[in-house]
Amino acid sequence: MTTARTRSYPALHTRPDWHRAGTLGHSFGLRRCFLVLLLCACATLLLLTADGVHAAQQHVDADAAANEEGQKNPSRGGQEINRATVNVMDSNQPRGEDAQPQLSILQKQRQQQLQRQRAQQAGGHTHSNNAVDHRGYKMGEVVRMECRMADGSWGPGPTCVETGMELTFPYGVDRMMTCGLPIASNVAYEHLKQLINRNESWACRLRMLPEVDFFIPFYIPIWGVAEATHVHVDNHMNFVFHGGHGRIIGVSAYPVRDHFVFGAKGSIIPLHGPVKWFHGAGFTSLSSNAFRADAGPSPVGLLVLMFIWCSLTAILTTLGCMLYYRFVLRPRLISELLKFKSE
Secondary structure (H helix, E strand, O other): OOOOOOOOOOOOOOOOOHHHHHHHHHHHHHHHHHHHHHHHHHHHHHHHHHHHHHHHHHHHHHHHHHHHHHHHHHHHHHHHHHHHHHHHHHHHHOHHHHHHHHHHHHHHHHHHHHHHHHHHOOOHHHHHHHHHHHHOOOOEEEEEEEEEEOOEEEOOEEOOOOOOOEOEEEEEOEEEEEEEOOOOHHHHHHHHOOOHHHOOOOEEEEOOOOOOOOEEEEOOOOOOOEEEOEEEOOOOOEEEEEEEEOEEEEEEEEEOOOOEEOOOOOOOEEEEEEEEEOOOOOOEEHHHHHHHHHOOOOOHHHHHHHHHHHHHHHHHHHHHHHHHHHHHHHHHHHHHHHHHHOO
């Protein structure tokens, strides 16, 4: 009698060893995934850093080229400004009775230009004179404006009652402006009414460079309502400047609807509003470009800052992944393995 051979098969409810090995492989796969993600993050940071360094290097090279051009031709900019000044003076010279108050000013300015041209032709200290005469504004340097007086001459800007001094603007500094304009006499009150009714204009100007007689014109518009015995004036005024590399290339002032304050003889018009500086002809803040235009940091410093930033980012990312694995993934995997062993 023959006996049949029987084979034993594992129970269906038991888990084979290969399943446990697959679980362990799954944990190692998670580690590899985290490692790949970390490498991708580091590569992205390196690409962003390289792009930022390249952009910063372009700005530094542009500034260096501009400075080198200015050193090679120190009198070029001043001569162009002087020629433009003479042309503007000749074209804008007033006629008739209004020409008398400005005649002496124009003569003085032309005499100064002739003296500068003679000094340039004489040689000697030409370079030093040009460097003094045509220097640019420094960050925070006071910029003064001039406004046309009743007799047609140019005088200081409006005087603020808070300080007793004329209204000025620090170069390249964004701030809030507050200036109380007093209505001290009947003449001032009538002038204010004429400005509100647009019968007169408040013409002002400021220097493009501190030592050069080349002015940028602008107007201060007064928005309000003139009554028979008093006026109502909008007290919000914005001032916008465009500049860069120590120069001023544009300025504008305009009112913004806020509060119309009462004004009469003996009262004060409290003007306020933001003063904003932009770099060049665009709308990028000049204060954010000040470190390039004035301080001129070296590319090595930028590279060091970028390296420190990338290193800190990589360290924090790695630490976060390690903590997540140590306190979240690892306890979960251990609990699953213990469950498999118990079964």
